[in-house]
Amino acid sequence: MKKFLSFSMLLTACLAFGSAHAQQAKVQRPMQAIKQLDLGAVYDANALNNSGSPSLNGGNPSFQTEAVNIWSENFGSNPNTNGWTNYGFRQSNTGSTPDTTGIWEYRGLSTLPASGTGSRGAYAAGTQAIQSPTRTNGFMIFDSDWLDNNGVQNAFGTGIFPCDASSHRGMLITPAIDLSAYDFVNLSFYQYYRRFGGPGGAQSATGTYLLFSKNNGLTWSDTLALNSNIAVNSSTPNNNFQRVNISSYVGGEDSVKIAFLFNGDYYFWMIDDIAVEQAPRVDMSITDTKFLPDTARNRVVEYGIIPDSNKTFLYFQARVRNIGTTTRNNVQLQVSVIDTTAPNTPVFTGTSL
Known part of the structure; x- marks a missing residue:
């Protein structure tokens, strides 16, 4: 033998x-x-280097020295009432006035459904709610699946906010953050994302993005694509931790806003426990x-x-x-x-x- x-x-x-x-x-x-990939002002977090350009830490074995917290949000209360902005658009709505129905949904202790419920879409396939550290007190979800079909299989386009044969756009924007004293900053958060289509329903692109503004949201100067490594009909872990170096976007600025943009066609994106930190030495x-x-x-x-x-x-x-x-x-x-x-x-x- x-x-x-x-x-x-x-x-x-x-x-x-x-x-x-x-x-x-x-x-x-x-x-x-891997060198930085410039996609016409859209950067891919999975293809950025570590030489000062925005980079991403997906939660693999790591070593970190001290980090100073500057701003954080654990969604213990509804962000729609404490300075956040929540916009929704369908692809056919190209004007400046957003829709009011297809927006990010807050799941908290007393909401219906509450924080123990994940996607309500017909194709959620029994997925859980995000498993972030403070998930029980609340999180945010853009539930494209449910918005399009109201939880009924094969009922495409019959939900309260149909995909309009192309895609949803939901933009969740932080309050203003003063980073004038911090040139080197990281953004971290927990997420749970299941992918189908991206902008315009195209399956060749991800549906999740970070946008950055230096003037309180009047203009958005940079866009960072997230989760491009997630295959169609696949998902991140339900407790996926992300840390992004955003120094070159908003470091040293005094009127910063950060937007979480879902721009796609199905399934969902949940986020929680967001923090902006002074970047550590290591x-x-x-x-x-x-x-x-x-x-x-x-x-x-x-x-x-x-x-x-x-x-x-x-x-x-x-x-x-x-x-x-x-x-x-x-x-x-x-x-x-x-x-x-x-x-x-x-x-x-x-x-x-």
Whole structure:
């Protein structure tokens, strides 16, 4: 009987661009940072670098130094009564006067439905409410599914605010925030998003965006696309945490407003526990990991289980973002390979140079 080596990888890191090579002290060239993608003033949070441009931390293993809270909102009360602005448009409404029905919905302790209810749409498929830290006291949802069909399957366009054969647009805008004393700032929030179509109903684009204003909402100078990595008919985790460096958008400005824009066709977007913080000195996270075969031995792909006689070297890599205010040098990646039959005895441990 052939002996098979079955292993799992536990990646722990002091968080740097780097890679460790199993069983020999050799470091492969690290993966390069992805450059900023300019989509005509719309930026994609999943394709931004860590060199001062807006970046995103999706909740992977991370290290963060101190952060100072500047402004926060946990939706313990209805934001429509405490300085927030809530607009709704259908695609056919291109004027300046918004509709009043198809807007973000507040779910709180005494609302109907209350904060324990997620999407009410016909195709919600039993989805939960967002599982944010303060979910029980309230959150916000743009429920495109329900607005279009009123919770009835195959009843497209019969809801209280139909998609108009293209898309919904719901814009939830913060009160004014004074960031004049803070040049380097992060925006964080929890979200739960299920994707179908984007602007105009196009499935090639996401339906979730952040907009930024420096003049109390008179104009919106920049747009950041979120969740472009979520496939059609798929969703984020129901407790997905996002942290975005927004320094280049609104850092140092005294009349800032931030808008959460749903611009799409089905299903829903829930948000909660929003905070604007002074960016810490260090805020690093692993955003991607890989183990690569030894191409010198004509190995193109590796599998989770391989015969012991066919084992060869593997190259371990991790991509890391730092959205803190200082550059970090000489940070290392630590890798452990663990035999699942003896998890307390690592087969290999290594540190990048």
